[in-house]
Amino acid sequence: MPEDVGDGDGAAAAAAVRLSHGVPLGDALAVADPGAWLTLDAGVRSVPHWRLQHLSWWNSAAQFSGLTGPDESRLALALCHGDGRVRQEAVHQAAGYPGLLPLVMIRCADWAAPVREAARRLLREALDLDAALALAPLVLRVGRRDRGAFGVDALGEVLRRAPLESLEPLFAHRDRAVRRFAYRTAVEGRLIGPAELARVAAEDEDTVVQDLCASAALTAVGDEDVYEEVLLPLLSARNPRTRSAGVTALRRAGRPAEAEAFLADRSALVRACARYVVRQHGGDPAAWYRKRCAAPEGLGPPPGAVSGLAECGESADAGLLWPLLAHPADGVRARAVAGLRALDRVDTHRLRPLLDDPAPGVVRETAVALLPYVAELPADLLLERTGPSRPRHVRIGALRLLDALGGLVALRAAVGLLEDPDETVRTRAGRSVQGWRPSAHVRLRDPEVGELLERSCHLMSEAALRRRKWEAGVGS
Template sequence: LLRPAELARAAAGDQDTVVQDLCATAALTALGDEDAYEGVLPPLLSARNPRTRSAGVTALRRAGRSKQAESFLSDRSALVRACARYVVRQHGGDPAAWYREQCTAPDNPELPPGAVIGLAECGNRADAGLLRPLLAHPAPGVRARAVAGLRTLDCADAKQLRPLLDDPAAGVVRETAAALLPSAKELPADRLLERTSSEHPRHVRVGAFRLLDARGGIVALRAAVGLLEDPDMKLRTWAAQSVQRWHPSPDEQQGDAEVGELLDRSRHLFSDHMLRQRKWEAGVDS
């Protein structure tokens, strides 16, 4: 009952993902000539939903407008970027070269964050040299994507990324913590513990505790118990869950009195039986 242009508008405006996919597919299937694309492609390409945008980008090739796909190589959605790379390659282009050209000027204030992570998605480890200078870019989105890109390329250097745990942007700290998780045991525990204090911004405390929790052992227990009375409810809940699933590390000394003290401070989280069991595992007398 609907014409292709109406289906395209429905795909772009509806909140239901099933309707979006159904209408976008129907709109593109119903097209028969190039003129009809004028009413279909603009709504799809400008849609907020990534799946709808990706359908429009893929359709650019069939519409003979592959060149237009270049502008979507830096889209905020990984799905749209992947579709854009496909269309550009089919047209004889080189997405990796396009990304490298975008990232060669680390002080470019107009650099789109999508171009930074796009380079990591289709580049190689040698491209880490273009991403590292972007860690100091003035735009938080670019810094965050640079960290994510280095992690994607398996080139995340803990010493270089550590200062970003204090970044004023929450997205940068979140990506940095994710990149540092594999080396959590090598990070200085005292510096991370200091960052969990209420003097620091919430996102800094969350990032530090995420790494301490991944580290395990008495350091993780010390950090979690210290956050049990934190003013932030979500952080308190996470800390309580961390204490409840805590077990002593096999490489740590048994019978540490501090472990018993920390478990006693969190006894309200355990039944008497579970508390005795945790202390027994840690070699601490009840």
């Protein structure tokens, strides 16, 4: 069965039987759903012939061709017939039935060349703008099949000749593939101006549409007059991919100095593009970051400047980051910890206090920074931070480090947190228990290990529990 057909065999068979009894097409299946046509096409051939009543032509193309004015339901079934000669004759007779155009479209990718060519001739004649708009989702799904490119090309030709306003339903279509195809067609046909392309790139939620429209809009950036219409929407876009495209275009637009404002952007991608433009203009991003990070505490650097310094600075720049661990802004403290890790200047003694930071983001970054050095941390210090009096994010950070430390203390902490009042902590503790393995730090035949494993037996199979006990030397 083709890959774009789902598990709709039963529904397709039921629709085929209804059609065989003369039920109108619109009542037999959901004609607006492209998947319904595809499942019908595949499902008809799976229905036993005796269930398709009143169809004396079913196994005879000659009998079918002799029918006078077969109804739409019969034609629909014939277009899905297993015999290529019946399908071919059905295509010839389908010219007067616009409701069957979806099945004609499917036959355009038929494995039998005579059927395929007949269907393509009919589609070429019948595919006007209204039909193209209605068939677009089905055309694109069939287009993924072998020999399916014809329909996609035909659809593109019709849409490129259409006025822009007629494509609006496709631009807003719920099917992502349809929206992408519509915008790609409009861009190739130059149906959308740069300003509108920039607006779409800034507002659309699909990254493919963002990139497509941003790239097309930026082809006009060489003209100074388009700055307000094109670059400003891109530079103010919420999504970082579009902002980065706008920042990179500042150089080509002759406005590289404006890239400096994006050196501290919240996105690493945008910051990297901004550094490129600034360097091309002769600037020094690292010096800019150092100046911001050394600003008096009241002014304080934006979090993006802290990250930027770590991204392009040197090991000596850690001296600017250490004081920021006490900055009042949570984001600055978190970025400072991440920056020290990136510069390979982690000091476990100085970072340990941040495991109790009131900001979850700071504790999370601190735990990540300390993971390679967990052996230097006192196990009791970590175990203490899993107690119920500690904030949730502190308990989770301590458990993460205990996981890395391993041994009995890790199992003890995880099992203790299985009864934590917070569901997130309990879930994290459960995963820790399931992943626990005895290590060199675990004393063989330690009865506490067996007790802890028994308390967590509901998290694993009997076989897994026996294996853990055997590995720890406490199995029977």
